[in-house]
Amino acid sequence: MPSSLHPPHQQHSATPSTTTLHRSLSGRHIQMIALGGAIGTGLFMGAGQSIHMAGSSILLIYLIVGFFSFMVMRAMGEVLLSKQGYLSFADFVRDYLGPQASFFLGWSYWLSWIVTCIADVVVCGGYVQYWFPDLPAWGPALTTLLFLCLLNLLSVKMFAETEFWFALIKVITIIALIGMGGYMILVGWQSPDGVTASLRHLVDPSTLLPYGIGGFFAGFQIAIFSFTGIELLGTMTAETKTPERILPRAINALPIRVIIFYLLSMAVIISVTTWQHVSPDVSPFVTLFAKAGLPAAAAIINFVALSAAISSANSGVYSSTRMLYGLSIDKHAHWQFRILSRVTRIPVRSLFFSCLCMLSGTLLLFFIPNVVTLFTIISTLAAILVIFSWGMILAAYLVYRKRRDDLHQQSQFKMVGGRPMAWLTLLFFLLAVVMMFFDEDTLKAVAISPLWFLTLWAIWRFKQRAASTMR
Secondary structure, eight states, X not given: OOOOOXXXXXXXXXXXXXXXXXXXXXXXXXXXXXXXXXXXHHHHTHHHHHHHHHGGGHHHHHHHHHHHHHHXXXXXXXHHXXXXXXXXXXXXXXXXXXXXXXXXXXXXXHHHHHHHHHHHHHHHHHXXXXXXXXXXXXXXXXXXXXXXXXXXXXXXXXXXXXXXXXXXXXXXXXXXXXXXXXXXXXXXXXXXXXXXXXXXXXXXXXXXXXXXXXXXXXXXXXXXXXXXXXXXXXXXXXXXXXXXHHHHHHHHTHHHHIIIIIIIHHHHHHHHHOGGGOOTTSOHHHHHHHHTTOHHHHHHHHHHHHHHHHHHHHHHHHHHHHHHHHHHHTTSXXXXXXXXXXXXXXXXXXXXXXXXXXXXXXXXXXXXXXXXXXXXXXXXXXXXHHHHHXXXXXXXXXXHHHHOXXXXXXXXXXXXXXXXXXXXXHHHHHHHHHHGGGSHHHHHHXXXXXXXXXXXXXXXXXHHHHHHHHO
């Protein structure tokens, strides 16, 4: 982590021309990026593991997590749009919870995307092994990371255009899967292993809770990780042309996305393949088409799943870079991380540092070659960090309601349910962390997560002491 201490002001003063981001993102970009943010590795890869653990109760899990994630977005949207000067949710956390909270949030959110990106590129290695089983997973993982680093060097508009097309591919694929699965259910299609596609598989008592309440709890971790990225809208405000008009539309579309892309796709997969035939080690999207006797289609779906992982990793590179840039602006990170390239207005030093951290994490594949095992551990850590970030957003909302009820009354985009719903959402995420204690793999990530917060606390204390000494 870079030092938060700054050399004398005259050594690093920066004019607006060197520290101001361009507002290059249009409504088309924001809508599709938001859509792509809800369709990531957690759906394409993690769905197999979550269905295997929770059975058809995974539908209820995704509905619950989707609902509370939407509440976080509404809280974030109201406060973010209450003041024109807010460029990201870290800004209003600083205003309402103080600089220390902003410091903890900024670095934790940065790390959450670093960890998420590592998980995504690790999964990329697993998808490539579908075609080249003897290829070590670290090869395509490192290649993907290098490609995304170079892509993000070009311009924010290039990032947006890339995400637009990645998201479009994912949307078309899932709609096609739902359509084909629906047809197979309608005609009572029978697989070579004797399974007849039917909605009855969703309500089969043996499928509802195959591993009991413990399996139900275990499903929440992947579900929360699946929604990582929906808050990405709250980091794009500084580069969005008309955030007051575009952000509410993108946020309000979230429930429809959850129903279509998560609930319907999960229902189709379980109805066609049944719970017993869903492998935790393989994407269920690939399994569905392979069982349908369409290996070419399965290969295409594997390619789409690979593009989904690359898309999510691309969002990770972008978001971690912008959050580190914001930390530098707030003097919580080294002053050089706020410097932008002259032509493209990209915080290149933040980009290189973030990618370097992602590279070091990706090298874990040398020590844990099993992609699914490593993905579970890393995605759990990412889920914990995201829950912390969402919790800070909700806490800032509650303080905002207490201090600035006048702004709340003037708001055209009020949070649904207000303060009671904010408290209920906080309680849910607290319970979600407790649920992670019931699974051996997720428990490992929960056990090491306090080390990160202790490290942040130690750095903050050192930073404060050094600042008082300089005064």
